[in-house]
Amino acid sequence: MNILILGGGGREHALAWAVMQNPKCDKLIVAPGNAGIAQIAECASLDIEDGGAVVEFSGENAIDLIIIGPEAPLAAGVADALRDAGFPVFGPSKAAAELEASKSFTKEICDAAKAPTAAYGHFTDAEAAKAYVRDQGAPIVVKADGLAAGKGVIIAETVEAAEAAIDDMFGGAFGGAGAEVVIEEFMTGEEASFFLLVDGEDVLPIGTAQDHKRVGEGDTGPNTGGMGAYSPAPVLSDAVAEKALEEIVKPTMREMARRGTPYSGVLYAGLMIENGQPRLVEYNVRFGDPECQVLMMRLGAQALDLIHACAEGRLAEAQVTWADDHAMTVVLAAEGYPGSYEKGTVIGGLDGLTEDSFHQMFHAGTSKKDGKVVASGGRVLNATARGATLAEAAERAYALVDGVDWPEGFCRRDIGWRAL
Ligand code: AMP
Ligand code: GLY
DSSP states (O other): OEEEEEEOSHHHHHHHHHHHHSTTOSEEEEEEOOTTGGGTSEEOOOOTTOHHHHHHHHHHTTOSEEEEOSHHHHHTTHHHHHHHTTOOEESOOTTTTHHHHOHHHHHHHHHHHTOOBOOEEEESSHHHHHHHHHHHOSSEEEEESSOOTTOOEEEESSHHHHHHHHHHHHTTTTGGGGSSEEEEEOOOSEEEEEEEEEESSOEEEEEEEEEOOEEETTTEEEEOSOSEEEESOTTSOHHHHHHIIIIIIHHHHHHHHHTTOOOEEEEEEEEEEETTEEEEEEEESSOOTTHHHHHHHHHTTHHHHHHHHHHTTOGGGOOOOOOSOEEEEEEEEETTTTSOOOOOOBOBSGGGOOOBTTEEEEESSEEEETTEEEEOSSEEEEEEEEESSHHHHHHHHHHHHHTOBOTTEEOOSOTTTTTO
């Protein structure tokens, strides 16, 4: 099989690594890729948000399966263009990608499906939104309706802070994403992520994970794209996962199919769990980054068979084989991230790392310059390991971190603290 992966982050490096383990993969191209991906696959330069260009490239390269990593090509309808041209593709249609692109859309689907989630109001003008906030009281959560790169959510501790957030959003602080606002009840509990493959009708759980969104140790400081993750997430026990499946995922997927916009691809359900009851925080229509890295580490080569079955609508016959293991990924980021940071700093020590089916240094924002690997983004490397226990996985992941010589980088030293 000739496979094309779209994207160039740590998520896509992990996907590429898993796909390459599987003997069914004859050739792998990743667009645009990064310096780590270039060591295991061919990297191509291609406008991955241009459906026509991706279709043409796939035809020219006799591609049999396209795996879409990030949300932007999905929201741009690249999966639709590929499906219309007859290519098997892993990723939802533009209409189904609304589950991530519009928060009010997801809330409405939850209402129709009676799926447990936070109470909410949806507003197109500031005065009505503020009146709702005054009525509900604080703490309360103010969200820009559209895609805001993870920054469009304000947890307001007071009514005044919520009103200020509403003014900011309608004032254009998040561009078009804030033209509509969703205001939600503040939910308490522990968060975890549940990953499932969906092929319109059938749903197959493929794992759980917990992310670390804050930049600082002890979950302090500003939000980031994620500073580390581990799998499985103990709070998502079998009983809680079963509830999430039956009460949230299956009813919402049935509602999507009923509306004529069936979902196909990986579904990432962000859940809040309190007293054994899961509620939906949000859906994402792609793998989490860095959650994908720990899932791929645990799934290995079978990830390709699962993705292929999903793309071809054969999930009913697919099965996941779990080892009783744990995985952890620690993100190395450029000093200053998530604020401003330097690019082009040289990363040493990568050639000396032990990498095997228990240890992988996945690359996120890296490129090659004058024969050296340099940092080209905020989140740069993902030290990923698995072990019989989470403690063993952590020890191995931090051993990888310690093998890297990059004075301009940093990581959190406490990934997994809740579970450890
Ligand atoms: P989102 O972009 O919807 O994932 O929100 C970002 C983060 O804000 C979530 O991961 C939660 O930590 C938090 N959050 C979002 N909505 C709520 C809510 N209704 N109650 C409590 N926390 C929330
Ligand atoms: N790590 C969080 C996300 O990918 O959305």
